[in-house]
Amino acid sequence: MKVLYTALLALLLFPSCRRQSGDIDSFLHNAESLMNEHPEDALSIIRHIDRRKIYSSASEARYALLYSQALDKNYVDVTSDSLTAVAVNYYDRHGTKHERAMAHYYQGRVFSNAGNFDAAIRSYSLAEDAASGTDDYYLLGLINNAVGNLHFEQYDLDEALQRDQQAASFFHRAQSPYNEALAYIGVGTVYSLKGDNEQMEIVYNKAIEIYKELIKYCPYMKI
Incomplete structure (x- = not known):
């Protein structure tokens, strides 16, 4: 009986351990609302998010896009597309035209910072194609x-x-x-x-x- 009880308790607790905290989405929402007028505050909020607690692909993509946007707006010249690739890969399959446009635009910014003219132009072209429908x-x-x-x-x-x-x-x-x-x-x-x-x-x-x-x-x- 004790073994059965322990197994049932583990099954009940396991989903709650993996459930994404609602605070993550709240933090992302707050960062997005501050992005245009107070980008430095938006960046501070995002930097305090524990990425290990993000279990949703949608939230991971949103985090990656907002983080990329905040870095760019604070004149932090990123040359690695490790963040923007997450946003591009997700929004190309599941995003709206606006989300795809944003993801490719900020990936273009990264390629531009890295001095990769051809890759930057391709990203901006994809961004423009998507944004033209908005x-x-x-x-x-x-x-x-x-x-x-x-x-x-x-x-x-x-x-x-x-x-x-x-x-x-x-x-x-x-x-x-x-x-x-x-x-x-x-x-x-x-x-x-x-x-x-x-x-x-x-x-x-x-x-x-x-x-x-x-x-x-x-x-x-x-x-």
């Missing part, structure tokens, strides 16, 4: 900006110019004026290298006008 204009702006930077580094000025212009357009649609202004600065830089000072001045003035509007709401901001 209304996330901010993400589309980020993708075009990243691709533009890669082509700029390769001194492919025509492609860089086109991508920076598209980035500015998407950021405008996303109502993200700061990023729109940065995109215009990129456009102006390319025009300068192409020797088109007239167009350079036009787009630089667009960026300045955006900054002036931002200063009205953020007086401490400097141009």
